[in-house]
Amino acid sequence: MADSPQDYFIVITRPDAQAVPWAEQLQVLGFNCARVNLLDIVAVSDAEKIRAIKNRILDVDLYQKIIFVSQNAVDFGMAWLEDYWPQMPVGIDFFAVGATTAKKLASYGVAVQDLAASTGGGMTSEDLLSAEHLQQVDGEKILIFRGCGGRGHLADELSKRGAKVDYCELYERVLPAAAQAQLLQLITDTEASSAQRLVSLHSGESLQNLLAVLAQLALPEQQRVQAWMNNSVFLVPSARIVVAAQAAGLKRVICAENATDQAMTAALLEYCRTQECILLQD
Numbered sequence: 001m002a003d004s005p006q007d008y009f010i011v012i013t014r015p016d017a018q019a020v021p022w023a024e025q026l027q028v029l030g031f032n033c034a035r036v037n038l039l040d041i042v043a044v045s046d047a048e049k050i051r052a053i054k055n056r057i058l059d060v061d062l063y064q065k066i067i068f069v070s071q072n073a074v075d076f077g078m079a080w081l082e083d084y085w086p087q088m089p090v091g092i093d094f095f096a097v098g099a100t101t102a103k104k105l106a107s108y109g110v111a112v113q114d115l116a117a118s119t120g121g122g123m124t125s126e127d128l129l130s131a132e133h134l135q136q137v138d139g140e141k142i143l144i145f146r147g148c149g150g151r152g153h154l155a156d157e158l159s160k161r162g163a164k165v166d167y168c169e170l171y172e173r174v175l176p177a178a179a180q181a182q183l184l185q186l187i188t189d190t191e192a193s194s195a196q197r198l199v200s201l202h203s204g205e206s207l208q209n210l211l212a213v214l215a216q217l218a219l220p221e222q223q224r225v226q227a228w229m230n231n232s233v234f235l236v237p238s239a240r241i242v243v244a245a246q247a248a249g250l251k252r253v254i255c256a257e258n259a260t261d262q263a264m265t266a267a268l269l270e271y272c273r274t275q276e277c278i279l280l281q282d
Helices: 016-029 046-056 071-084 099-107 116-120 152-159 179-190 203-218 219-232 238-246 261-274
Strands: 008-012 032-035 040-043 067-068 093-096 140-148 164-169 171-174 196-200 232-236 252-255
Touching: 008 016, 008 179, 008 261, 016 032, 016 164, 016 261, 032 179, 032 232, 046 093, 046 116, 067 071, 067 099, 071 140, 071 179, 093 099, 116 152, 140 152, 171 203, 179 219, 196 261, 232 238, 232 261, 238 261, 252 261
Parallel strands: 008 032, 008 196, 067 093, 067 140, 140 164, 196 232, 232 252
Antiparallel strands: 040 171
């Protein structure tokens, strides 16, 4: 028999700007939710990195295609572009990794050239690489707006197709200072609860930050957090993060189709119905 959402306690680890809307949706469905922010997105502050951004922005009219990898890339990137280009240069095709990023671009009045499989819910670099207008790019210059140190797969593949690819790295992902205290307080508040706990990890960085919090604790608190993790089911948005979860020693994982609220919610509801998850080996 399927369980009711009231039987579950969902821990959302996204930044508040993304966590709050999803928590509200889940609460309407009957889930109990709490938030522990394991990831903050902050603008780059290093002077050399800021100069690199400025140089890319000033040369943006030299590119035939611009790709935004996330909503954060859109917000940070458009702020720079609007400062230096009151009117966008002509002749540039814009692309987004995922429909949510494309929607964010649209809010700035920028339409994407091609979403490819993303219109069906996909939101990975692999999905975008199937876009019709990214197949024949030999000799073209492409600029990717992203955070510092993101995946290199998109640029690598476009380079193999003959494009000259540059990055404009706009933001950094950091572990919030309050994450440790928030996590320990949540454990204290929920240790006696009979509800089954599901922890969402929307990115590999969130998983790494959870492990970083664990590593910073004294041994007795480490044991508490480790027990909490062992008794939790983790919800992740891709097979790539399932592999990372296995490497981190997580026991039980649910894999959604992607990181959209719709896909993550669908995976939660399916788990409520079937109780099926991926059992990982140490």
